[in-house]
Amino acid sequence: MAATARKKLRRGKIKRLLAAAALTLLAAGAFLAFQRLLPPQPARAFPSGAIVIGVDASFPPFALDDGGNLSGLDIDLARAIASEIGLPARFVTLSYFGLYDALTTSKVDLLISALPIEPGRTDDVRYSQPYFDNGLVLAVNAPSAPDLQALAGKAIAYEYASSADSQLRAWESGGSHFQRRPYELPRYALDALRYEQAGAALIEATAFFLYRKEHPAWAAAYTYAARAPYAIAVRHEPWDTLRLLDAALAALKESGELARIIDNWVGS
Amino acid sequence: MLIEQQTVETVKPSVCVHSLLENEVQEEKILRSLALTRELGASAIVQFFPWAYFEQSDDDFSWERADFIIKHARLQGLHIIARLGLVPEWARRGISGSTLNTLPSESFADFAEYAAAFAARYAGEVEHIIIWNEPNLSFEWGYQPVDPADYANLLKATYARVKAANAQMTILAGALAPTLEAAGSSAGWNDLAYLRALYAAGAGAYFDALAIHSYGFLDPPEAPPAANRLNFRRAELLRDIMLEYGDAAKPAFITESGWNDHPRWTGAVRPSQRSAYTIRAFQFAEANWSWLERLCIWALRYPANLNAYPDYSTLISPDFQLKPIYYALQAHARGWESETRLWLPPPEKN
Numbered sequence: 001m002a003a004t005a006r007k008k009l010r011r012g013k014i015k016r017l018l019a020a021a022a023l024t025l026l027a028a029g030a031f032l033a034f035q036r037l038l039p040p041q042p043a044r045a046f047p048s049g050a051i052v053i054g055v056d057a058s059f060p061p062f063a064l065d066d067g068g069n070l071s072g073l074d075i076d077l078a079r080a081i082a083s084e085i086g087l088p089a090r091f092v093t094l095s096y097f098g099l100y101d102a103l104t105t106s107k108v109d110l111l112i113s114a115l116p117i118e119p120g121r122t123d124d125v126r127y128s129q130p131y132f133d134n135g136l137v138l139a140v141n142a143p144s145a146p147d148l149q150a151l152a153g154k155a156i157a158y159e160y161a162s163s164a165d166s167q168l169r170a171w172e173s174g175g176s177h178f179q180r181r182p183y184e185l186p187r188y189a190l191d192a193l194r195y196e197q198a199g200a201a202l203i204e205a206t207a208f209f210l211y212r213k214e215h216p217a218w219a220a221a222y223t224y225a226a227r228a229p230y231a232i233a234v235r236h237e238p239w240d241t242l243r244l245l246d247a248a249l250a251a252l253k254e255s256g257e258l259a260r261i262i263d264n265w266v267g268s
Numbered sequence: 269m270l271i272e273q274q275t276v277e278t279v280k281p282s283v284c285v286h287s288l289l290e291n292e293v294q295e296e297k298i299l300r301s302l303a304l305t306r307e308l309g310a311s312a313i314v315q316f317f318p319w320a321y322f323e324q325s326d327d328d329f330s331w332e333r334a335d336f337i338i339k340h341a342r343l344q345g346l347h348i349i350a351r352l353g354l355v356p357e358w359a360r361r362g363i364s365g366s367t368l369n370t371l372p373s374e375s376f377a378d379f380a381e382y383a384a385a386f387a388a389r390y391a392g393e394v395e396h397i398i399i400w401n402e403p404n405l406s407f408e409w410g411y412q413p414v415d416p417a418d419y420a421n422l423l424k425a426t427y428a429r430v431k432a433a434n435a436q437m438t439i440l441a442g443a444l445a446p447t448l449e450a451a452g453s454s455a456g457w458n459d460l461a462y463l464r465a466l467y468a469a470g471a472g473a474y475f476d477a478l479a480i481h482s483y484g485f486l487d488p489p490e491a492p493p494a495a496n497r498l499n500f501r502r503a504e505l506l507r508d509i510m511l512e513y514g515d516a517a518k519p520a521f522i523t524e525s526g527w528n529d530h531p532r533w534t535g536a537v538r539p540s541q542r543s544a545y546t547i548r549a550f551q552f553a554e555a556n557w558s559w560l561e562r563l564c565i566w567a568l569r570y571p572a573n574l575n576a577y578p579d580y581s582t583l584i585s586p587d588f589q590l591k592p593i594y595y596a597l598q599a600h601a602r603g604w605e606s607e608t609r610l611w612l613p614p615p616e617k618n
């Protein structure tokens with residue numbers, strides 16, 4: 001056979017191989033896209049027949065391990081989600097440093113563990129819709145939400161050396177001026193506000209809600225000054241997991257069950 | 269960039285911080301971190317020099333980043349305690365399920381060669397090296413069975429090689445993780461039991477000083493030590509074991525210590541307690557532990573936030589905001605009068 005004919009034959013073979021590869025890729029893509037149009041399947045998302053949840057149970061009131069008994073907002077939320085999906089919940093307690101490894105190596109199906117959304121991790125994991133925001137709240141003794149601009153020159157109470165302390169320093173370096181009123185504990189800062197010895201308090205949201213729960217007669221208004229939304233982490237695949245999870249969260253929001261769980265552990 | 273030789277101004281030479289410069293991408297941030305260490309009044313840093321970064325293939329060393337860190341730490345007048353560990357892929361020898369901490373015994377000689385090359389290169393610039401980190405934890409031992417005799421062999425393999433390369437180098441045995449793990453735990457060994465077993469395996473002849481990790485957790489620094497409790501003075505129990513095995517002449521270095529002030533973690537204290545406990549820990553150590561050379565706080569600064577409780581162990585935020593504890597430690601180290609009232613008294617209802 002002439003060299004040119006052999007070359008033609010080889011080129012034809014390569015073309016056919018490339019076409020076959022392209023078709024396979026197209027088919028795989030179409031299959032995945034088609035799968036995502038179908039209703040999510042619990043059996044595909046949770047093949048063990050249970051939802052295996054990784055949690056670091058050392059963050060009350062979100063999760064606490066009391067001699068093997070798990071309790072907290074995250075634990076109740078996990079159980080409510082499992083109930084929505086119709087599967088049992090099984091917990092695996094881990095240290096913080098083991099959480100994401102356990103998820104990416106499929107030792108657990110999802111993580112519900114007071115996890116802030118971390119954009120840097122989204123190559124490996126996806127996050128659900130947020131279910132709680134543990135950022136910093138700016139609280140005032142007033143029926144309407146506070147305005148940071150209106151607080152210029154006023155006394156702001158906060159916990160010494162906390163994230164609120166850092167936030168105030170950041171605002172000050174941006175040109176805002178306040179009278180800084182540091183206290184040893186968050187509850188003292190909130191006492192100062194409640195006793196009208198400060199114009200506002202800047203405080204971790206959970207600490208604020210818990211304090212307000214202890215003082216139901218106190219009329220305080222608040223706004224978030226910094227956000228720290230907590231969400232549930234899952235692997236990228238199967239796609240069904242996140243869809244089931246977000247649907248369950250939406251149902252819990254709709255029914256008021258999520259608000260009831262949050263109110264029970266933190267306050268509303 | 270021309271930086272003049274600086275001197276650390278301090279009245280407390282034991283003050284030291286654990287820096288985390290190995291993963292800092294921007295050189296400018298390395299320089300700023302080192303300058304802030306000097307300004308803190310800390311005269312030494314513990315700094316990790318990962319083997320996997322510097323010898324990516326066998327006998328092919330690439331020291332640029334280590335050269336940079338060491339040169340600039342020295343320019344700031346800082347002593348360097350170098351922690352060595354983290355295994356390059358070629359030295360893991362294809363072990364299935366291996367991690368960056370998996371060091372098969374067949375590679376001990378390769379690790380020793382790296383340590384010796386490091387010791388030779390930085391002779392006169394680095395005086396202390398730590399061999400490995402927390403070998404009593406399964407995670408830190410690459411999920412291989414934790415075995416003090418194995419670690420004793422690693423020390424033995426490394427000691428002679430390093431001394432031959434640089435006789436002046438002080439070799440520290442790796443600090444053990446403070447842990448109450450029960451015998452047979454898959455997570456690791458109790459640190460006290462591990463140290464005894466390490467001595468029993470003959471490791472005492474192969475280190476010049478002991479590195480210790482001594483976190484306070486929930487206790488104040490003066491709280492007495494107990495075998496079943498993790499607190500700052502657990503260091504004394506490790507020291508007792510050194511004495512038990514005739515190692516009174518060797519000093520110890522606390523290469524990680526401190527408290528955490530995350531608002532929710534059960535292992536944390538309040539920020540006000542963290543500041544006060546840290547200063548009192550230095551005062552306690554200065555008054556009572558003549559065998560201690562350095563007390564190093566974990567950690568100076570992370571390159572980026574982890575968005576988790578470890579963020580609350582640092583002195584400086586990733587964006588270089590100095591936390592109040594930085595100022596408190598600076599006042600202690602430099603002998604300045606510190607503010608007597610850092611916070612207001614609890615408010616009382618009018």
